[in-house]
Amino acid sequence: MSETTPGVALFQQSHERLLQQFLELERQQLPPEVIDQQLMDVAQGIIQDHNTTAVIAGEPRLTVEEEREFRSAVRGLMGGGALVPLLEREDVENIHVLGHDKVILSLANGDRIMAPPLAASEEELVMMVRHLAATAGHTSRRFDTAAPILDLRLASGHRLFAVTAVAERTSMVIRRHRMLTSSLDKLEELGTITQQMKPVLRAAVRPPAPANMLVVGGTGAGKTTLLRGLLSEVPQSDLVVTIEDTLELHLRSSGLHDRTLALETRTSNTEGTGEITMYDLCKAALRMSPDRVIVGEVRGGEVMQLLQSMGIGNDGSIGTIHAGNTKAAINKMLIYAQRSPDSPTPDSVLREIAQVLHLLVYIKKLPDGRRAVTSILEITGFANGEVQTSEVFAPGPNGVGVYARRFDPDGEALARLEAAGFDPDELGEPVPVETGQPQPAQSPQPGRPPQPGPVPSHSQPPRHPGHPQPVHALSRIDVSEPT
Secondary structure, X not given: OOOOOHHHHHHHHHHHHHHHHHHHHHHOOOOHHHHHHHHHHHHHHHHXXXXXXXXXXXXXXXXHHHHXXXXXXXXXXXXXXXXXXXXXXXXXXXXXXXXXXXXXXXXOOOOEEEEOOOOOOHHHHHHHHHHHHHHOOOOOOOOOOOOXXXXXXXXXXXXXXXXXXXXXXXXXXXXXXXXXXXXXHHHHHHOOOOOOHHXXXXXXXXXXXXXXXXXXXXXXXXXXXXXXXXXXXXXXXXXXXXXXXXOOOOOOOOOOOOOEEEEEOEOOOOOOXXXXXXXXXXXXXXXXXXXXXXXXXXXXXXXXXXXXXXXXXXXXXXXEEEOOOXXXXXXXXXXXXXXXXXXXXXXXXXXXXXXXXXXXXXXXXXXXXXXXXXXXXXXXXXXXXXXXXXXXXXXXXXXXXEEOOOOOOOOHHHHHHHHOOOOHHHHOOOOOOOOOOOOOOOOOOOOOOOOOOOOOOOOOOOOOOOOOXXXXXXXXXXXXXXX
8 A cells, every 4th residue: 555645644634624714715605716726825825834843843844746746636625636537437437426425437338336435525525516616617607505406517528417405415427428529430330320320310411401300319328429420420611509508519629520609508696697598599599690500408498499490491400309219209399399488389389390300310228238229210291280200210129220111202301311412222121110109001112313402491381291101190299298
C-alpha cells in the first residue's frame, strides 16, 4: 500500500474545514468563480499556516510538488475529481451513485460492479454536484433544496442526472457516451442496423428531399448514437439547429457536422425568472432559417413546433422520443401536442403527423446488451380520422429488424428515398414476419428504378385516402389516457 504524501495528508486533515467553508460560500449564493477563488485562497492560507508551524517546530515544510498535490486535491473536492477515473473507463456505460458511499458501474457487457465511494459524506457529495452544476455545463445550473433535480451535460460530453432533498439520499446517474462519433457504417459493424437498413436510412437523410423522421426508443436504448449516425450523412453545407434539454449530440465538437447551432434549455434563477424551455427554443429555431431542425427529446408542446418546422420546408428534420414502440410514439406526440399553447385539436395533430412525418425508427436494447433497430415504420397517409402506417422493417426472430414489407409504391417516403438514389429492388424480397398486428395480404409490387425528380409536396392533400394499402391503421387515441 502506497504511503500517504504530506500534501495529501494535509488535505485529509483540513478536509472538514474546506467542506464547511464551501457550504458557507454556497449559502451566500456567490457566483461559482468567486467561490472557486475564495476556496483556493483558504487552501493557500492552510498551506502557509502549515509551513509556518513546521518551520517553528524544526520540521520540513511542504515542497512545491506537495503543495501542488494539496491544491489538486482541493480542486478535486470542488469539481468531482473522484469521477475522472470512472469516466475514463471505456467499458463503463452508466455510473449509479446512491448516496456518498454506494457507487455501481453498469458495464458495456451487461455486468454491474461496485466502485469505491465518491465522497466521504453526504455533504461532500452535495458539494461536488453543486460545483459541477455551476461550472461544468453549457449554462450554470442550481442544485439545492429549491432546485433539487439536476440534468446536466458534463464537459466530457457525458450526461449527469442528480436529485437531493426529494430523495432519501443524494443520488445521481451519469450516462457515459461511449460513441461521441458515429456513422451508419459503424452502426452496421456493431449490429445496430442491418445491411438492408443502411441504404434506406442513408437515403432518408440525403438531398435533394430528405425525409422527416422520428427516432423512438426507451431510456438508454441508443437513440442519441443512432441520431449521430444519421446526421453524419447530412451534407456539411446544411445549417443544422439542434435543440436539447441537455447538450448530448456534440455534432461540431466531435467533427460530425461543422455548421451546427446547438441550443440548450435553461432553468430559472433564484428569483424564478429566466427559464428557457424546449418550446421557446423550437420557436426561436424557426426564425434562424435552418436547413434542418433536430430536437434531442420531444416531451411537451414543442412537438407542434417540430411538426411545423417539418411542414414549412425544413426537410430532413428529426426528433427523438421516449416510447415503447412506434405506435406509442404517435400516441405520445398527440398527448404532448395538447400541452402546446396553441391547443390544437386531436384531429388536426393527427393530420399534421400524417402530412409531414415520413419515417419512424425504433431502437431498443436487446437482452444480450446490444442496441438494435427493430422496426422502421412508414407513414402512408391519413384516412377516416386515422394515421395510416406500414411496418417496412419488423422485429425478426432474434429481435433485430428484418425487411418485412415493401414501401408504398405511391407514397411520399419512397419518392423521397428514390430521389436520393435508393433502389427498392436492392432490398430483395420481404420476409413474412409476425408482428402481432393484423396486416392484410400484399401482392408483390413490381420494382421501380430510382426516379430522381419531383417529390410530393407538403401542400398536397392527405396521401391516398381510401386507397387500399398494405398498412395497419392507428386507432383514434383518447388523449386522457396516461402515457
